Amino acid sequence: MLAAPWVCRSCVRSLRRIGFSQQFLRRASTDSFKLPPALLDRARFLTAEHDQLTAQLADNFDEKIAKRAGEVHRIAEAFKKFEHAKASLRELEGLLKSDDAEMREMAQEDLAATNEQLAESSRNLSVALTPKHPFADMPCLIEVVPGPGGTEGRFFADSVFKMYQAYCANKGFRTKVVQYLAADSTGEKGGDGETALQEAVLEVMEEGAYAHFRGEAGMHRVQRVPATEKSGRTHTSAVAVWVLPSFAENATASDGDWDNPESDFYIDPAEVKSEKMRASGAGGQHVNKTESAIRLTHIPTGITVSMQDSRSQHTNRADAWRLLRSRIAQKRREAREEAARALRSSVLSSAQLTRGDKIRTYNYGQDRCTDHRAGLDVHNLPDVLRGGDTLGKVIDAVHGWLAEKDIQALLADEEAAAAAANAPGKGKKGK
């Protein structure tokens, strides 16, 4: 006899089919080390690859294999450490259940250290595995725009904006209000001194801010009884948040440090062909050329620069390099801004400002903030809106979700690449 008076039969069947309890257990054990399963799968796969490669290298040395092995070495190392720590934790847990009191005590002592080790190795592993977003190191702009609907959305937009401002202040991030446009029409005040906001932009000038706030982009939904509501009905409105990498300052700052590969101005010298343009025939003591023109060609982009303004070949070369650098930086910046524009329109085009694709809900009535992607519920909404630790918890959860998403995308990419590599003939025909 079932405990519940009636359970839908198809539900019971579906529970049995997916092995609900088993999956739940596995997730629970990995979640405690904050490693998404996709990440672990990938680590396992790469470690297997690494072992295979090293075995191959032992037989005969090949530069390509060695290079690939070097790439995955760090991951394999981190994964092995992680597995080791996990195994010893399992062993300790076994010991804890043993009858011998002395053994239990010993295990208890070791448990803390092992847990710490596990946490560290899992952190290392996730760092080694997670692909880095190209704009991850940049400062960012957070744009808050109210969704369609009445003043309620505008009031809440102000709350969201202040939430991020306070969050940055709590975290010690330097910020600048780039724009703060209040809707002038009404002049009324919402609850908590909210003003009706038309649009606001906050610049977080910290490096790596983009990576931190990337997951905040999307539709934020609020469910509350507005201060202007007289009959006490709960309204649902939405606020759009855009997070964009901020370039302006970065581009001028990197002018000097063109030795830094991250910089726009960086050029790999191996990619540049340098030619001296001079007449054929005898040179050296036979002739006395006054010009020493230099032509540089950047092979990947085909940009060519020639310089002959100075009598000094040294100066011409330096000038040519400078010109080439700034041209390439210009090109890169344009490409990046194009990418950012595409990002902006893909994140949320104004046509998409609907309540359907919400990423987060702030429910005042239940004192609850829910992130729909990370599947996280937190209470203490006032602390969230003050940008306190509760918001930090939500943001961290989103980071985990994003990392998993990235890994999945990476896996899909790799699979596609592998499929393309396996069937090159087909690919060609397809084109």
Place this chain on the structure above:
Amino acid sequence: MPRLAPSLFRQARKQISPFAPLLLPVCRTLDSTANELRWIKEHVNSTDSLVPRKLGIWQACLKREKGIPLQYILGNQPFGPLDILCKPGVLIPRPETESIITHLTTLLPFSSSPLKILDLCTGTGCIPLLIASLLPSTSQTLGVDISPLAISLSRQNLSHNISLSHLPLSASKSITFTKSDIFSPSFLSSLPFSPGELDILTSNPPYISPAGFNKNTERSVRFYEPKLALVPDVNLGKGYDCLPEDVFYARLLEIVSVLQPKRVLFEVGDVEQARRVAEMVVRGGELKNYAGTVEIWRDDPEGEEKERISLRNNGEEVEVKGRGNGRGVYFWRKDC
């Protein structure tokens, strides 16, 4: 040389300046005419003179029209990061020399002790000064030339570049120039280096054959640069079994065999001459320490381009590096 079209002169006058047609026969193209005229103007504008500016430019252009090298008119030639003063009677530094010497300095390992450098036939002193400016460490450098004009100019260049802070103050002590005849029997004993301790020996000796001087040299070179620095004296070749233009290399290799420097770089005229010098190195009796290390460098020795050519005497092969004309012969002692 092909005749320049009269329309080109009209264009030069119209597009560049009324002075431009004066420079066109020497410069040959509108682009380089514009460049030279700009440099002349810059020079005249930056020097104080009682002569009115326009007149100064005109005078300079008239000189240039006659074929006088621009470097003698302006009085200097940039050479790497340096500014080398140039005066009639001393060879003007060439960009190819700059290239091969710059490349040489990239090959030197870092050493904490001062490098000992000897440059023979130094002329303006451009080679030792460039090495000294490019090396991170200090050096003990000696430049030798037979011409008193060259020696006084090279000393001027040393102090000139120190005053422009292209060279450190200490260079005034570490770099010296002396007048000496490298062919004299007492030359070797007069040097302050004992055998084996010299790190670098460089030389850009006269290497043009008497026939080549009449046929292959530019007018401005033939008429205005010192023949002493370009063509070896016929009388020097008496004791040596080689072509007249290679006499200096024969003598330089005698010096090498006594001093046993660690690295040697000679500038040469073309690949043929480079091959002949390489053959002399391979054949040389006292040069066993250098066997198998000979390289020939082209005008731009940097870069990936490489080929091998075989020598005539024993079929041995040497590597030819870079692009352009054959420009240098480089070899190093096997124990370093």
